Amino acid sequence: MRTLQPLGTETGIEHSWDVTVAPATAPAPSDRPVDEHNADDPGHAPGVQQHTTDTPGSHRGQSVEGRTSVAGPAPPGLGDALLGRVAGFFDSGLRSAQFLWCEEGRWAWCRLELRSASQAVVALDVRPLTGPPSGLTAREIDIISLVALGLSNREISSRLGTSIRTVTTQVERLLKKLGQDSRSGLSALAVDRDLIRLPIPGGVEHRSGIRVLDIERHSATTTKVATPAPRRVRPAPRDTVRIGTIAVGGAFAADGLETAQGAQLAVRDINALRGEYGRAVEHVVVHIDPLDEDSVREGIAHLAEADVDAITSSYASAISPGVFAFAADFGRTFLHTNTWTRSVDAVRDDPHRYGHVFQTCPSETAYQSALLAFLRSHPASGKSTPRLAVVELDGFGCAITDETFGSRVRDVGWTITSAQRVGLRVDRVDELIQGALADRPDVVVVSHLNVETAAELQNAITRHSPDQLTYHIYTPSVPGFARRIEHAGEVIWSTVTGRPDDPLGRRFTDAYARAFGTPPGRSQASAAYDQVRMLHSAFSVTGSFRPDAVDGYLRESAYRGVNGTYLFASPGQAVSGYPYDTGDQSLSQPTLTYRLSGRGQEILPVG
Known part of the structure; x- marks a missing residue:
């Protein structure tokens, strides 16, 4: 969101x-999250959501005829009318407004x-002015x-209690x-x-297309209670961007x-370029084992x-569901290569909660x-009728045999002889593979996320059928896979996000090595x-630490990286894949x- 504009004479404060927004019938919470983010000052960065309990100086919101009031003396500039607009803003579904x-x-x-969104917390910043901004009078505003x-001029005159002629003259002026x-x-x-002022004379009855006016419309009907708590200011400003990276461990290390x-x-x-480029x-x-809840909690807490x-x-x-929930509720921009369509669907269906989450690769389809x-x-x-056998990990975005798979395979003239789902570890690998090879398939598909298990499956295939062609999903992208398998034949594999053999890819490969x-x-x-x-480009171009500013830049811009072009134009905020x-x-x-x-390894011209 834009910074507060210096168009009027500001007090400098x-x-x-x-502000926590809750239904009027629910008891007001005793704890509320407090973010130590100090506005959009480039010398400050967003803070961590923490919880503070009520103190003698805090204020409790109460519902009065569908509007919001504050018990006790209100903080400067914060009264029941403004809190009513905060509740209206929350009801409107907007992410930011000024x-x-x-x-x-x-x-x-x-x-x-x-x-x-999940904790119903709205950040409110108020900067007092000594009068109307931009050299305008209160009536002109x-x-x-x-x-x-x-x-129309007639409708304006009716609201302001003045003549149509006077309004016409004022509009011309x-x-x-x-x-x-x-x-x-x-x-x-x-x-x-941002010259539209609230409360707007006479109110707003219908949807206007202007976000500020929709706040006014919702505030007239909301039954929610808004409870404010002063936000603590970060004591130590910084000008650096602090980026966290979650690295999976355990079976995915x-x-x-x-x-x-x-x-x-x-x-x-x-x-290395900090003096010139932002x-x-x-x-x-943080390294977390996504299958270990304690490890996940420790990592995200860090x-x-x-x-x-x-x-x-x-x-x-x-x-880990805990990681995805954290991504939604932490309120900071979150980039991931989780290919599950269910993650994209969550962002599309609930942008209010998941608007900070971006999938930087196509989905598993x-x-x-x-x-x-x-x-x-x-x-x-x-x-x-060539034959196809499938061995796939059950869950984790690796299963390709959905309800449409059989018909799609038949459409290209093939038939499925067997489809077996396995866990992260497979105890009887040889027995499993013998079953997959029983009908002499022309291609065996292995879709498994764990490198060791995928390599064990491949080696078992090689032992029982040395010339068998195997098609893997994703896992050969990890260097450890090639070291673990016996190269008796060739392995074909595909990935939705991969490094091409172009100048950018070769330059990255050399620098990494x-x-x-x-x-x-x-x-x-x-991809990482x-x-x-x-992210650094978004922070540098916007000049802001505010997540919604960074999110907005990501949604509106295309970025060319090593793995291709990143464009989050879809409602699910996921990258599209070519050519599918x-x-x-x-x-x-x-x-x-x-x-x-x-x-x-070489890239095949398929599709």
Whole structure:
């Protein structure tokens, strides 16, 4: 959100509260989250949500005829009318808004930002003015606000209790004073400069299309209670961007190392240019086992305590519900490569809660599409009903045999001989693979997220059928896979986010190898590198630490990284894949298919 504009004579004092909004019938909470974020000052960064209990100086909201009031003496500039607008703002579904406020002849800039949807907390900042802004009179502010509402001169005169002629003269004077040629220009200027004031004379009955007026409309009908608590100011300002990275551990540690090192390389590259290209980056890496609840709690608590401004991650939020819930409620920009469509659906269906969450890769539906494209081009497609066997991890975004898979396989002329779902560990690998090979499939598909298990499955296939062609989903992107398998034949595999063999990919590969003494894998290292670079670009261009400003930049901009182009234009805020999600190669990430053999890896021209 934009900073409070210096259009009026400001007092130089800003008051900040965290306001908890709750139904009037519910008991007001004794604890409320407090964010130590000090507005949009580039010398301050967002703080950690903490909890403070009521003190003798705090205020409790109470419902009065559907409106909000404050028991006891209110803080400066904060009364029942303004708190009613905070409740209306929460009901409106907006994430941020800014407006003029005038009550009993006192003027102020007011800024609202949704701090936490799940905890119903709204950040309120009030900056008093000595009078109306922009050299306008109070009556001129009223008229420009009503013009923006779409009212005619006759309707304005009725609301203000003055003659139509007087209103006509005042509108003409405003047009001349503000350099506008029409009422529509005047209305646009009022919106652009935040000159619409609340309370608006006569109120707002219908949806207007202007967010501030919708706040007014909702505040007239809300039955919620708004309870303010003064927000503490960060004692130690900083000008660096603090980015947290979640690296998966436990059974997924090989990928976690790729994630951590890719992000670290990005931080190193950014800080080497800090004098010329924006703020420096502080990096906080936490290694968590997403299958261990204690490990998850400790990791996310460390990120909160470190007061990170944004978070990058791989697929931890697909494995641990606690990570995804934290991403939603922490209120900071969260980038992930969790490919589950259910995560995209959550963002699309509840942007109020998940608006900070961005998926920096296509979803797992592209895995299925890439496999089908490979089957179409396979030599066996020319014979009568080629056969396909599938061994896949149950859950974690790895299962490709959904309700549509069988019909899609038949559409390309193949048949499924067996489909077996397994856990993270497989005890009887040989027995399982013998069952998969019983009908002599032309291709065996292995979709498993754990490198060791995927390699065990591959080696069992090689033992029982040395010439068997195997098609893996994602896991060969991790360097440890190639070291663990026996190269008796070739392995085909695909990934929805992978490093191409282009100049950017080769440059990243060389830099990573120099930094860590080993080449990177094909997926997570470069994805993590892109995430950090993309976030730093958003913080630098917006000049803001506010999550909604960074989120807005990510939604409205395209970023070209090592793994492709990142564009979050869809309601689910996920990257599209080429060619299966979109035909526009310039604004998407290529879904790549590789051949892994004793000669190394190469990209196949499939689809």
